Amino acid sequence: MPIEVNGKTYETDxxxxxxxxxxxxxxxxxxxxxxxxxxxxxxxxxxxxFLREYYEEYQIAPAVRVLTKAIGKKLGPDKGNSKYLYELFPYGPAKQACKYAGLPKPTGCV
Known part of the structure; x- marks a missing residue:
C-alpha cells in the first residue's frame, strides 16, 4: 500500500x-x-x-529485548527500559519504531 509524501509515492508492504x-x-x-x-x-x-545506526552496523532490525538493552547501553537506563519505549511507541517499540525508521519488521515480531 503506497504512501505519498511531498508529491512522491513510496511503496510499502x-x-x-x-x-x-x-x-x-x-x-x-x-x-x-x-x-x-x-x-x-x-x-x-x-x-x-539509533535504530538506523544499529541496522547499518548489523544489517538487522533488533527485536524489542535487544533494542531495550542496546538503547540502555547507549542512552542510559532511564531510556533503556520497556516502559519508556512503550510510552513513545505504544504499538511496540521495535515494530513501530522500525517502521518509522524505514527498516524491515524486526525478526520475532508478530
Missing amino acids: EEGYLANLNDWNPDLATAMAKADGADLDENHWEVIN
Missing part, C-alpha cells in the same frame, strides 16, 4: 513497512507517524536514529 530502505527520509517518517495518529518529538527521533 501490507503492514506499511517501506519496500525500499533507501527511500527513507525524515519527512516520510513523520508522515507514517501522523497516519498512526502520532507526532514525533526529539525522544522518538533519538530511538529512530
Whole structure:
C-alpha cells in the first residue's frame, strides 16, 4: 500500500513497512507517524536514529529485548527500559519504531 509524501509515492508492504530502505527520509517518517495518529518529538527521533545506526552496523532490525538493552547501553537506563519505549511507541517499540525508521519488521515480531 503506497504512501505519498511531498508529491512522491513510496511503496510499502501490507503492514506499511517501506519496500525500499533507501527511500527513507525524515519527512516520510513523520508522515507514517501522523497516519498512526502520532507526532514525533526529539525522544522518538533519538530511538529512530539509533535504530538506523544499529541496522547499518548489523544489517538487522533488533527485536524489542535487544533494542531495550542496546538503547540502555547507549542512552542510559532511564531510556533503556520497556516502559519508556512503550510510552513513545505504544504499538511496540521495535515494530513501530522500525517502521518509522524505514527498516524491515524486526525478526520475532508478530
